Amino acid sequence: MKTLASAAVTTVLSSLLLPFTTHAQTSLPEAQVNALESVFGKHAGFRRAQAKGLCASGYFVGNTVGRALSSASVFSGDKVPVVARFSVGGGNPQASDKSRSVRGLALQFSLPQGEQWLTANISAPMYFVSRPEQFLPFFSARVPDPATGKPDPINLKLFSELNPETTLQAAYLARTPVPSSYGAANYWGVNAFEFVNARGKSQFARWQFVPEQGALGLTDAELKARPDHFLADELRQRVAAAPVAFDFKLQLAEIGDVLTDPTKVWPDTRTVVPAGKLVIDRVEPDAGGACDRITFNPLVLPKGIKPSADPVLLARAAPYGVSLGRRLSESAK
Numbered sequence: 001m002k003t004l005a006s007a008a009v010t011t012v013l014s015s016l017l018l019p020f021t022t023h024a025q026t027s028l029p030e031a032q033v034n035a036l037e038s039v040f041g042k043h044a045g046f047r048r049a050q051a052k053g054l055c056a057s058g059y060f061v062g063n064t065v066g067r068a069l070s071s072a073s074v075f076s077g078d079k080v081p082v083v084a085r086f087s088v089g090g091g092n093p094q095a096s097d098k099s100r101s102v103r104g105l106a107l108q109f110s111l112p113q114g115e116q117w118l119t120a121n122i123s124a125p126m127y128f129v130s131r132p133e134q135f136l137p138f139f140s141a142r143v144p145d146p147a148t149g150k151p152d153p154i155n156l157k158l159f160s161e162l163n164p165e166t167t168l169q170a171a172y173l174a175r176t177p178v179p180s181s182y183g184a185a186n187y188w189g190v191n192a193f194e195f196v197n198a199r200g201k202s203q204f205a206r207w208q209f210v211p212e213q214g215a216l217g218l219t220d221a222e223l224k225a226r227p228d229h230f231l232a233d234e235l236r237q238r239v240a241a242a243p244v245a246f247d248f249k250l251q252l253a254e255i256g257d258v259l260t261d262p263t264k265v266w267p268d269t270r271t272v273v274p275a276g277k278l279v280i281d282r283v284e285p286d287a288g289g290a291c292d293r294i295t296f297n298p299l300v301l302p303k304g305i306k307p308s309a310d311p312v313l314l315a316r317a318a319p320y321g322v323s324l325g326r327r328l329s330e331s332a333k
């Protein structure tokens with residue numbers, strides 16, 4: 001029999017889920033995209049997450065460490081052409097660049113013989129949900145109340161207390177300075193992947209793109225003085241002066257490390273090895289460009305890199321497809 005407390009929690013949780021699950025025929029990926037629209041608004045033609053951004057390009061060169069860990073052709077040592085999209089967190093294309101949200105770095109590697117590698121990375125080492133089922137109630141608790149323009153503080157507090165791991169990313173962002181440049185932020189892949197080398201040896205790892213010139217955040221005074229939109233022009237000017245490079249590093253998992261929960265960072269003591277270099281040498285003059293038609297589905301992987309069993313990773317492809325379908329059909333009108 002249910003206790004009174006568990007019945008109350010079930011009732012509140014059901015009400016948190018309600019706005020997005022009233023139609024039995026709505027699939028989970030569609031409901032997830034609806035949830036993003038409910039919080040950030042529906043902005044025709046734009047991505048429902050990381051809506052504000054710009055497109056750039058360059059190349060990637062892998063090294064011997066990468067080749068020892070994976071047979072993927074991206075590590076061959078040859079220059080691999082890359083399309084990159086830098087973005088600001090959330091579904092609002094007018095979001096302020098001063099927001100304490102994640103910055104994104106999404107990449108399309110064009111490999112020999114038509115093979116592709118797609119990846120979308122963020123400027124935090126953890127994600128905000130540990131399971132795909134938390135995505136809906138996470139956003140449901142954040143839907144603004146029309147009366148106040150703010151989320152209901154009681155719903156929000158209750159959801160956070162019941163799901164404390166969903167507060168870790170916001171806590172990280174609150175204590176980390178806002179990036180001064182798309183080219184001066186550290187980007188993590190967050191989900192774990194399996195690297196398999198030519199001899200069939202397997203190693204699980206998480207990757208990060210570390211800016212060669214260092215991660216540089218704004219002081220509170222600098223943040224105050226910046227306009228709301230500075231990141232795109234700053235990157236254009238930076239790249240016009242000199243290419244911007246990132247070291248591609250792999251954090252190697254050890255036995256017992258959690259491979260299936262993107263809210264759990266691994267200990268700092270884990271070995272981190274450089275496996276290649278990303279160079280951005282061109283930025284599109286306006287928003288869009290080649291990136292518009294790409295959805296950076298992180299399950300499109302080259303032979304030699306496999307997904308882990310992380311359910312959040314496995315759940316990413318479908319909502320990305322839903323968002324792509326909506327924004328492309330809207331911009332075609």
Ligand code: HEM
Binds near residue numbers: 049127190191262316
């Ligand atoms: C259940 C989990 C997730 C859902 C429902 C979700 C949903 C979405 C959606 C709908 C888009 C827009 C796709 C498009 O229109 O092309 C998107 C983009 C993005 N997501 Fe996720 N996401 C999830 C997990 C993650 C994780 C774990 C990361 C962390 C690495 C991440 C990072 C990004 C980035 C950087 C973009 C922007 C890519 C670009 O520039 O096109 N997402 N996500």
